[in-house]
Amino acid sequence: MKKEINITEVARKAGVSTATVSRVFNNSGPVKESTRKKIEKIIEETGYRPNILARELADKKTHLIGLIVHDMRGEGIPRSITGVSTVLEENGYNLLIACSNGNINSEIKHFEIFRSKRVEGILFATKEFKKEHRELIKSLPIPVVVMLQDTEKEQISYVTFDNYNFGKESAQKLIDLGHKQFAVVGGPMHSVNSEQRKKGVLDAVSENGIAISPLLIRHGDYSIEEGYIQTNKMLAAGTSFTALIAINDGMAIGAVNCLQDHGIRVPEEVSVLGLDDTVLAKASRLELSGVYYSYSELGKESARLLLKQIQADEFQFDKYIVPYTINLRESVAKRRHV
């Protein structure tokens, strides 16, 4: 195993001082052309690479950002990470990643490790934002930006999607198409994002003076299977509906499958819309309607917000809401037989 060579070694071989080598490497001062050449030759020959740690220790800048995520399955987070990575690279920062698997102890541990590693800021995505998180983050001497959660009331900087509003606007679109009987398949009730979307939907509905049966509000775990199961239960309930909104596209697919298995035509009899628009939407035969929001953009903005705070050397509360687009496709139609 070859060893890395250090600056002293290079200096010795070149018969100069370390300061001169440093000047050559960083172009940080005048060096006579001949000595520069000589040193460059040695660097070339030895394959010398400065030990950045030493430099970082000296000027107390690591150019390191820590990212803690709870899960990397699903297409959202990886795309966000790509966005983060892009912006960091443009700014000469590196990315330290930890995956907590939703375990709060693991999250806390990684905040600690990252702090010890002297990252200059932390990006944090968790399933559920708890009091412990708030306290931990408030006690940190470096800025933190929360991703995919609304931490407005904790006054911690965040970047997220406009869950409430696109939920509301989506429902309004269906209402505008004449729909009056709704069914909703929400996500897990402890998920803030899912609940916000659901609230948007329900608010739109009630603001239009439409009632919705509690039997037609169900919850699933985002999977295709659950979409199927919950839709099945709603059909069994016997209360009819002409529009179904699922909190994500996986469950929307399950819903379509279930409806079709019951001989119910989509969209002629029931329109289906997912509040989400991932690769899954494209896999289904029927072109599924959905709401698109860019995870990559979310990652980029999160990184930008964080770098801004690092550069400003202060943590002002800040936030960014990523825009969305509602894509109505095959699975949605005007209500018939009005």
Next chain:
Amino acid sequence: MKKEINITEVARKAGVSTATVSRVFNNSGPVKESTRKKIEKIIEETGYRPNILARELADKKTHLIGLIVHDMRGEGIPRSITGVSTVLEENGYNLLIACSNGNINSEIKHFEIFRSKRVEGILFATKEFKKEHRELIKSLPIPVVVMLQDTEKEQISYVTFDNYNFGKESAQKLIDLGHKQFAVVGGPMHSVNSEQRKKGVLDAVSENGIAISPLLIRHGDYSIEEGYIQTNKMLAAGTSFTALIAINDGMAIGAVNCLQDHGIRVPEEVSVLGLDDTVLAKASRLELSGVYYSYSELGKESARLLLKQIQADEFQFDKYIVPYTINLRESVAKRRHV
């Protein structure tokens, strides 16, 4: 912005030397109970966290692993990363990630950066393994493990799937079901993984004395759309087939869609198999057959291999082939009308 406090500061406040504080923090030497208590109190009060950089500089161990990937869309790589992350965490290592977007200059740059950051080893996933990669890696003073590529002939350690064999075995299964007329939708021809799978399929076919028309060997970019388009072209060619193998499940879905649009029943008239088994396979109405291999396992094994080399302090060539399972489901049937 609060500042991080250092060991000297703690020592001063406690009225002891830095050596003693260090001993307390690391439990690395005898300390009188009363002084220990005193120091622990100060640590608690000040929230002191040692600067790991300094420690790392001192003992030349960063406990850092670098990971360079070309792309994080798709479900494979993120799952691999999770696997890597799990193993590294168990072993007290941290993960530095860079996304190259398949750009070779970016890849090289990150090898450089990681080396300067004194990572102890590098995991590398790229689309196409080039001569430049080989040379760069051979010149590095730290071990590298290549993921998702067979770098046997370059004698660089790697972890990958058994592409050739599962391609071959899958085709054999269909042959055993009586199929004699095959169609194949391969991936991009420059993709080694895809070509290996294809070769496996073709070898199985020819070893069984079956001929396959060149018109029924096509290539697509892995997307559902391309699966559709290429299948369409094969149907247009007029040569009939009873079994279609797509190099991944996305294209298999496209193929199924296309066949059904032509009124061809799956699997009654044509069996369809994807050499891949992701979330997409589950999204299709028809239960798609596929080959499953664990990306998470791939990540874990890659990390283990790398750590082993780091600990052994030598780069012996090593490799690991992740096992697979062939899952025949609804989309595959015995050949009828034999």
Next chain:
DNA sequence: CTGAAAGCGCTAACAA
């Protein structure tokens, strides 16, 4: 049981 001091590799201020 505790402290003084050297050293990890590099940068930057100050001299020469």
Next chain:
DNA sequence: TTGTTAGCGCTTTCAG
């Protein structure tokens, strides 16, 4: 144009 030196924060002998 170049070298000397101090110092970044920590660990680790070596003395006491």
